[in-house]
Amino acid sequence: MIRAVIVMSTEGKSRLARFYDYQPPEKQQELIRRLYGVLSSRPEGVSNFAQVEAIFGPDTRMVYKHYATLYFVFVFDSSENELAMLDLIQVFVETLDKCFKNVCELDIVFNFNKMHSILDEIVFGGQVLETSSDEVLKAVEEITRLEKSASSGGPLPKSVVGRLSR
Template identity: 65%
Template structure:
């Protein structure tokens, strides 16, 4: 199973954190730091991270522009397949944001979460077709827009007018 998905900048700042196996929140930053430190020392995209995530854990990372995309997983996953999964994730982001850059990810981190939730659930892959993922995400966006225009905005505007 996939244990965690992290997106972090090349400076080691977290941009997206999602843990599928429980990690106490106060440990999160340590994990990010640990993962960040163990990445650049090898040339292949796989790193053993037993020390950080327990026995058998590995991570796959992909370095794109100013970001590291990191998937941590246990021994039951196929490393090469996870590498492809990272690719699917990045492709989906690219479709979603039209040439994704770090700023898109910083400001839309909760959209990223939505995309991720359409792709991975409880550490298992749900969907690997970025087209399908996009379709669901667009559907959700539409739904959100609808309810925003009907329920939320009028309320806040009316409140403002009444001040």
């Protein structure tokens, strides 16, 4: 199970934090600070995998990727494959790149809701749902269309009405 997905700046500012097992907000901030301490102290040439049992408890691992000014971090237990998690980070970043045309930290800050929608299409409840960035983008575009339709007071698309009436 994926226990947490965290995106943070290289200065340690949290840009996205999703915990799939309940943690009080104060504990979340402490976990993020400790995780940043681990990330910022790692040399450049080392593996992207690390044991984080001291931070998140027993049977916990972390994989991360450093892109420009951001760290993308997945924390998970032994039921998940480390290389699959590294690939999932790649899918997440590719999807963000396609959505924002070369994603940067400001895109994440100013499009917080869209970022959460993308993550929810990839991971939900700590389980991987989708690994195709094209499929994720289709779902996010559909959500955006529905939000615009609902906010304008227009009728729902027939595809949605059909699903709701079942």
